[in-house]
Amino acid sequence: MGKKKWIQTLAAGLVLMLLSTYFYTVNSSGLFYFVEGPLHDSLRKAKSIDERQPEDRIKIVKIDEKSLKAIGKFPWDRTTYAQLIEKLEESGAAAIGIDVVLAEPSKNPADDKALADVLAKYHNVIMPVQINYPSKQQQAGDLIPEKVDYPTPSLTTNRQQMAHINVFVDKDGKARKLPVGLPDENGAYIPAFSVALANLVLDDKNKVQRDAATGQWKSGDIVLPTNEKNQVTTEFFTLPRQKVDATTGYELLSFVDVLNSKKPLPLQGSIVLVGPFVTAMQDEYPTPISSVKMFGIEIHANMIQTILESKYYKDASKPLGVGIILLMSLLAIFLFERFKGKTALFIFLGMLVFYGGMWLLCYTAGSIFLPLVYPQFALVTIYIWSLVSHYLAERKERNRVTGIFGRFVSKTVVDELLQSGEDVKLGGSRKDISLIFVDIRGFTPMSEKLEPEQVIQVLNEYLDVCTKAIFKFNGTLDKFIGDGVMAMFGAPIEYENHPEMAVRAAIEMKSQANVLEQKLIEKYGIGVKFGLGINSGPAVVGNIGSEDLRLDYTAIGDTVNLSARLESNAKPGQILISEQTYERVKDLFEIESIGEIKVKGKEKPVAVYEVIGHL
Structure with missing residues (x-):
């Protein structure tokens, strides 16, 4: 084999390898996220019912049609929430999260006073903060808020009782990850709604906190696998709008039923989330596990269980991913130039199957997603290049008919030219x-x-x-x-x-x-x-x-x-x-x-x- 041919093959292979590496590193999820993401989703959806065992301590109090019909149109008086919190506290709830933004003061100051008194009385109640961002940040990866909607000052909520409820979606519009903390307008971090509620039931050594020195989020000795937006993958233990069942869903309670309960409910030690459960309130998102949208309160509930069980599926680090692409590419360049025909085909298929097996093993054994599309893209393109290269080396001349078909589109024109000679x-x-x-x-x-x-x-x-x-x-x-x-x-x-x-x-x-x-x-x-x-x-x-x-x-x-x-x-x-x-x-x-x-x-x-x- 000539030295010139080797140089040409190596140069082409290196270009394809660098192209694959660029596609992988072009942004946090890579250029082929629309392929890689669904592959991850399909594996996560395939998990058995046993693996999806929902945490029975997590309860959801629904602001549903039944409650809206009984209590009246939204928004409700703040005294309604105060009464609900009292009912939940009497029932022994360990943590209560209200997923309703109350950024404006009530027209009746007495309503705000009633809720403020309850919030001051119970320190296990978390109120929501909505962080609003401009349509485009100055630099990629920035998280500089345009406006932060805190609970109205008339509620006198302290900082420890505030948590953000932001849900970010991926490029395909699906919610897969939640930010465990986001900076406010002054750069101080506001924990996620799910983090704040989980921390109320976790012991001190396992609470989720941000290490200011390293910027890492930790739960005890576990470093949460966050991305540049402080997001971690949410593990979904229930399907959207899952009906209550001991093994398939979180217990759902209607807001009005809790409000009208005459005696304490069996909520001892529970984490209770209160939030919208009707489409009209526009708090629902597509998720990777179902074609049916999931309410925000359900996403927060699943994230709480993810934190409690420390079940974090993480992507391989970028350096490791790049190393895999380089290794696969260099091996492919050497083998496909050395072998041809059926032998090259068997090597190609063997490498595809082998890497696919390694990818699946890393997922099942280590909860790690290696890059799948990008190394295989490099492998496929290098193999195709080798086929083209061998073909061009054996046949350099094109016949006149091929030239004609390459120049003209209309079949009528081609037929006339062929007949004319x-x-x-x-x-x-x-x-x-x-x-x-x-x-x-x-x-x-x-x-x-x-x-x-x-x-x-x-x-x-x-x-x-x-x-x-x-x-x-x-x-x-x-x-x-x-x-x-x-x-x-x-x-x-x-x-x-x-x-x-x-x-x-x-x-x-x-x-x-x-x-x-x-x-x-x-x-x-x-x-x-x-x-x-x-x-x-x-x-x-x-x-x-x-x-x-x-x-x-x-x-x-x-x-x-x-x-x-x-x-x-x-x-x-x-x-x-x-x-x-x-x-x-x-x-x-x-x-x-x-x-x-x-x-x-x-x-x-x-x-x-x-x-x-x-x-």
């Missing part, structure tokens, strides 16, 4: 043709309402309708222009009736688009229509571009421009044709004149007609 050359010829321009009306509003994958699917369906209609009437698909299409009739193969073919194709598009629109309205609640413009006349048709690299078979000229202008003036579902096209098809279709319009590029207004349909 002539080389592809720059230039064109003047031909009488008809042009159609099509654009999707309402595409931008639709793209804002649908998910990106749905937008692509809808766009492909509409473009498929256009393409099939064009080919049905022997047209040539010139190009896709964003969410629009340009097509020509009468070139490269000449047809005398090309204006008729163009109009029939347009009617076909409109008809099929109406069918597709109804289907999309039923599926997504939104549909879009076409706007079409047709013009006929002389244009220069031929190959434009770089003779050595890329050619485009297209048409240019005033005929093309007017067709595009007609399309831009067409209303949704409207087919506009020029006077030149109208004169050639007026006896074949139902057409109405809409008068003259001023179009860009024309000094005088042009006569425009609308095609209604077939006669």
Whole structure:
């Protein structure tokens, strides 16, 4: 094997290795978080019921529909919370968390006084702090608040009874981690709601605290695996809105039932969370374990149990992850250059399986998530490069047909060139043709309402309708222009009736688009229509571009421009044709004149007609 070949292979492999490393380190979760995250989620969802045993000390008092109906519309008087806290304290609750922000003073000072007296009387009650952040921080990783909503001063809540209730979501919108503490406007750390409540029942040596010297959060000798936002992974022990069951969910109590209880409830030593349990109060988040959103109070409850049991699933450190990528890459470069064919394939599959097994072992035995996608991305890309490299070394020349297919899109154009036996050359010829321009009306509003994958699917369906209609009437698909299409009739193969073919194709598009629109309205609640413009006349048709690299078979000229202008003036579902096209098809279709319009590029207004349909 030549030295030059080795150098080329090593250089390409190193580039791919560095690319994988960059993808892994580009941000806290890596560029392929949308693949890596769901893999982690799938393993965590696969845990058995026994492993998801909920902590029976944790109770949730729901602000539910039943309570709202009985007590009245939100917000409630502060005396209501004071009475509830008294009931819970009488029942022996060890810790009480109120997940309702009370940042504004009550209109009745006596209400605030009643709750303030209760908070002063019982030191095991935690009140919420909501920290608000600007849409964009000055630097990545900053946690500088824009505003902090503390309990109103009229409640005279002391700092030890305050905790933040912020829930951060990942890039895919799911809540997987909770910040155990966040800095206030002065840089002093406010513990999480879950941390503050857990600390009320943990002994002193195991309380979760921040080491000011190192910035680490610790529970006794255990260092919590936090990220740059002080988040740790929340282990979910229950599904969203889990009904009470000894083995599947935390005990749920209705707020009004607790308030109206005549005798103490069996809550001795319990951690009681009080919070919204109705969708209308907008305190729910998607989680990785279910398609059903989970209320914030449930997330805090699961986080409390995570802290109590010290069950932290953590990602491998970045240096370890980078080391794994480098090792896998260098080994792959050596083996794939040394071995070819089936041997290389078996080595490739073996490395994939071996690393997958190691990844699973680290998860099950050590609760550590090694990077999975990034080392395998390096492995796959290096293997693919080796295949390409070997192929290019054995076959350097491309035949003429491959060159033709690489330059042209339209099958009609390719067939004509193959039959002619002539080389592809720059230039064109003047031909009488008809042009159609099509654009999707309402595409931008639709793209804002649908998910990106749905937008692509809808766009492909509409473009498929256009393409099939064009080919049905022997047209040539010139190009896709964003969410629009340009097509020509009468070139490269000449047809005398090309204006008729163009109009029939347009009617076909409109008809099929109406069918597709109804289907999309039923599926997504939104549909879009076409706007079409047709013009006929002389244009220069031929190959434009770089003779050595890329050619485009297209048409240019005033005929093309007017067709595009007609399309831009067409209303949704409207087919506009020029006077030149109208004169050639007026006896074949139902057409109405809409008068003259001023179009860009024309000094005088042009006569425009609308095609209604077939006669």
